[in-house]
Amino acid sequence: MTHETKRRIEGFIALLLSTMAAFVGLFWLVFILGDVLVHGIGAMHVSLFTNDPAPAGVEGGGLRNAFLGHLIITGFATLIGVPIGVLGGTFLAEYARGRWISRVISILADIMVSVPSIIVGTFIYALMVRPVGHFSGWAGAAALAIIMIPVVLRTTEDMLSLVPWTLREAAFALGSPYYKVIIQVVYRGAATGIFTGILLSIARVAGETAPLLFTAFNNSFFSYNMNGPMPSLTVSVFQYAMGPYDDWHAQAWAASLVITLFILFITITGRLLIKWRYKQ
Amino acid sequence: MKPSIKKNPVDSIFAALTAVSSFAIIFLIIGILIVLVSESSLAIHKFGILNFITETDWDPVKEIFGAASTLYGTMVTTALSMLIAIPIAIGIAVFITEIAPNFLKGPIGIAIELLAAIPSIIYGMWGLFTLAPLMTDYIEPALQQTLGKLPFFSVLLAGTPMGIDLLTASVILSIMIIPFTASISRDAFNLTPEVVKESAYALGATQWEVVKNIVIPYSKLGVFGGVVLSMGRAIGETMAVAFVLGNNHQITSSLLDAAATITVSLANEFSEADTDIYLSSLFYLALVLFVLSFITLFIAKYFLIRAERKYSR
Numbered sequence: 377m378t379h380e381t382k383r384r385i386e387g388f389i390a391l392l393l394s395t396m397a398a399f400v401g402l403f404w405l406v407f408i409l410g411d412v413l414v415h416g417i418g419a420m421h422v423s424l425f426t427n428d429p430a431p432a433g434v435e436g437g438g439l440r441n442a443f444l445g446h447l448i449i450t451g452f453a454t455l456i457g458v459p460i461g462v463l464g465g466t467f468l469a470e471y472a473r474g475r476w477i478s479r480v481i482s483i484l485a486d487i488m489v490s491v492p493s494i495i496v497g498t499f500i501y502a503l504m505v506r507p508v509g510h511f512s513g514w515a516g517a518a519a520l521a522i523i524m525i526p527v528v529l530r531t532t533e534d535m536l537s538l539v540p541w542t543l544r545e546a547a548f549a550l551g552s553p554y555y556k557v558i559i560q561v562v563y564r565g566a567a568t569g570i571f572t573g574i575l576l577s578i579a580r581v582a583g584e585t586a587p588l589l590f591t592a593f594n595n596s597f598f599s600y601n602m603n604g605p606m607p608s609l610t611v612s613v614f615q616y617a618m619g620p621y622d623d624w625h626a627q628a629w630a631a632s633l634v635i636t637l638f639i640l641f642i643t644i645t646g647r648l649l650i651k652w653r654y655k656q
Numbered sequence: 657m658k659p660s661i662k663k664n665p666v667d668s669i670f671a672a673l674t675a676v677s678s679f680a681i682i683f684l685i686i687g688i689l690i691v692l693v694s695e696s697s698l699a700i701h702k703f704g705i706l707n708f709i710t711e712t713d714w715d716p717v718k719e720i721f722g723a724a725s726t727l728y729g730t731m732v733t734t735a736l737s738m739l740i741a742i743p744i745a746i747g748i749a750v751f752i753t754e755i756a757p758n759f760l761k762g763p764i765g766i767a768i769e770l771l772a773a774i775p776s777i778i779y780g781m782w783g784l785f786t787l788a789p790l791m792t793d794y795i796e797p798a799l800q801q802t803l804g805k806l807p808f809f810s811v812l813l814a815g816t817p818m819g820i821d822l823l824t825a826s827v828i829l830s831i832m833i834i835p836f837t838a839s840i841s842r843d844a845f846n847l848t849p850e851v852v853k854e855s856a857y858a859l860g861a862t863q864w865e866v867v868k869n870i871v872i873p874y875s876k877l878g879v880f881g882g883v884v885l886s887m888g889r890a891i892g893e894t895m896a897v898a899f900v901l902g903n904n905h906q907i908t909s910s911l912l913d914a915a916a917t918i919t920v921s922l923a924n925e926f927s928e929a930d931t932d933i934y935l936s937s938l939f940y941l942a943l944v945l946f947v948l949s950f951i952t953l954f955i956a957k958y959f960l961i962r963a964e965r966k967y968s969r
Contacts (some may be wrong), residue, residue: 378702387864398756399748401768401838404831407783408774415785462680471671472678473661485681485951490885491946492892494922498942499688501926503696526681555670583775586919588895590927608848610777614895625785632781634708636774646765 409636417635419626429612431595435623439631441598445607449513450582450593452602453520457581458574460521461528468529469536470558482533488526493587496522499589513599515607516592522583527580531573535566538654568653570647579642583612583635609635690945696934696940703831708940714905714921715930721937723944725905729917730945732822733897734890736911737829742883743829746807750867753845765842772835780899783828788819788900796912798822814910822900823911828896833886834868840885840960844878845871847967877966881959888952892945894919918945 424439430437464481472478496519504515541563547557563570585608593605594615609631616628693700703711703721711722748768768914789872796817804813848871856866902914903924918941929935 383862383865387805390682390864391750394747395751395755396749397744398764398768401748401771401834402764404834405767406773408771408778408831409721411782411786412778460680462677463674464680467671467674467678471674476834481678481681483687484959486957487950488681488684490888490949490953492894492919492949494892494894494919495688495692495942495946495949498695498922498926498939499691502691502939514960525684529678529681546729553664553667555664555667558670579773583777585775585777586923589923593927610775610839610895612775613781616900617899619783628781629785636778639773639775640770643770644766 382589387499409640412636415629416636419601419630421614421630423631428598432619433621436477437623438610439607439609439627441595442607442612443518443611443634444598444600444607445513445583445592445595447624448600449516449520449588449606449608450578452514452517453524453581454574455580456517457577458528461525461577462532462570462574464525464529465536466558467549468533470554470562473537483531485526485529489530492521492557492586493584494518494589496588497587500587505591511591511593511605513602513604516588516606516608517602519587519591520584523575523584523587524581527577528573531576532566532570535569535573536562537570539565547633572649572653575642575646575649579639579646580641583610585614585640588601588612598634657815683878685950687945692939692943696936696943699940703937703940709944712907714916716854716931716934718927719931719933720881721940723918723941724923725907725946726916726918726941728907729901729915729920730891730902732911732915733826733901733917734887736822737833737890738887740827740830741834741886744835745834745882745886746841748834748838748877749845750839750871751869751968752803752842754863754867756818756869762769767841768835768838770835771831772839776832776836776893779828779832779896783896784822784899787828788824790819791821791824791827792817792819811909813913815912817912818914820900820914821910821912822901822908822915824916825897825917826911829890829893829901832893832896833890835888836889837879837882841875841879844875844882844963845969847878848874872888875963877959877963881894881956881963882957884952884956888949888956891952892919892949894923918942 421438423436424440426440427436427438428441468478468482489602499520500515500522504518506512512654543561543565544557547561548554552560581638588608588611592608592611594611595605595607599606613631613635615627616624616631619625691965699708699721708721709723709727711720711724712724712727714719715721717801752765756764796813800813800817803809852874853866853870856870861869897917898920901916902918903916903920904914905916905921906913908915922938922942922945926935929938
């Protein structure tokens with residue numbers, strides 16, 4: 377056995393292990409998605425979408441209220457979070473471009489993206505739940521909006537930076553003020569990117585549970601009242617999965633499947649959009 | 657150059673609006689810190705800082721609260737999950753950058769990143785109903801039969817396999833953090849200049865030797881940043897762990913025992929805390945978690961920035 381054969385064998389083993397690592401990663405993905413798919417489809421039933429929860433232990437309930445609550449909470453979170461995020465990103469990439477403050481806020485936003493979401497839940501609980509004495513849909517929407525802002529802000533900043541500076545100069549030369557340049561030229565050039573950022577941030581918060589646990593809490597009734605506790609799919613899944621009834625577990629699986637498909641659909645759409653827009 | 661005619665009033669208003677929106681990030685961080693400190697002041701006064709961190713009791717009845725047991729749970733699950741995830745993640749990055757044929761690079765990269773897009777509650781469901789039973793019936797007994805016979809591991813793997821324990825939680829966490837390390841390492845590997853790699857090949861290096869001696873040393877700042885980032889993620893992960901850890905406040909030497917992490921006790925106990933000191937102690941836990949993860953993420957960001965500077969030169 378020469379030195380060279382030893383080197384070749386060592387190399388072969390290392391590369392084989394790397395290949396196996398990739399298969400381990402794919403294995404987990406297929407395992408988890410397949411499991412959710414199999415259990416979810418098996419448990420899928422029209423009553424999930426048309427009925428409100430039945431009393432504990434009684435069969436035949438659904439999660440209509442949670443679907444509605446989830447849509448409302450996520451919708452309001454988007455309405456609050458997206459404008460702040462887009463405008464904030466605009467400041468970093470335009471008015472404060474190249475300044476140290478832009479760099480600092482950008483770094484802090486990056487950190488905020490990964491800060492545990494349950495912390496945001498405790499923060500909003502102290503601000504919006506404890507003072508009024510009850511859980512509310514507004515508190516849930518606020519918590520999700522806070523998680524959304526740094527995500528939208530960072531992608532907006534990146535996308536605006538990709539728009540060539542000369543494009544702005546052309547508009548300046550025509551005498552337009554900066555805000556008009558931003559709204560009519562820069563935003564247009566970066567529209568697909570910003571839209572993708574918004575999509576991905578919605579995908580991010582649509583699956584959040586921890587920040588809703590003690591802000592929106594839960595509610596087993598059909599409710600439009602943002603000022604009271606509001607049900608959401610994710611919190612319902614948590615409660616049902618931890619509960620003792622098989623019927624609850626089945627509904628939790630079906631709801632999990634809906635959440636997963638929704639989020640994967642948005643994520644993949646977002647990726648394709650980016651690829652389509654920036655790869656040529 | 658920026659235009660000198662900035663006197664347009666609408667422009668000033670728009671500029672102010674964007675400035676306020678971006679400062680929202682700073683207000684948020686300071687706001688969270690102030691709120692958590694003030695809400696936990698009761699517990700800070702009663703238990704102090706060092707005492708709180710080293711106190712192992714968490715007893716709502718006697719109103720004695722300490723963070724040691726939950727901190728221990730957080731540290732063990734984080735460390736164990738990183739131990740499992742990092743080799744796999746770096747292997748994936750090597751596979752994507754060096755081994756996979758070109759048409760596979762994109763799809764495999766996206767597939768791995770999809771792991772990060774799956775919400776943590778789904779990991780929790782899967783962990784509770786699918787992984788935990790598998791751990792109880794097959795993996796944990798098998799580990800006890802083999803590794804468990806060795807001196808040190810016999811302590812780590814003592815007890816009856818129940819599936820709801822530190823080991824299961826760590827396995828789930830490891831799957832969740834693989835994509836973070838893998839995609840950042842992949843990007844860092846990709847930045848190694850081709851010329852440097854080709855010179856090594858010209859000297860007769862094998863493919864693995866190029867990876868080991870050229871690519872990894874060249875990109876170690878980025879890889880390290882990715883590893884620390886995934887550590888920050890593991891520290892703060894809540895729902896996936898909440899399903900399979902049992903929220904049992906104890907410091908246990910066996911990985912097959914139920915335990916609690918900071919995030920799990922927050923998720924389970926926050927809306928049930930019935931006394932002021934109980935709630936205040938939970939806010940204190942949240943404060944500890946916030947400081948811990950903020951510092952970790954800051955370190956990760958520091959390495960990633962240094963890596964960025966190095967490569968852009």
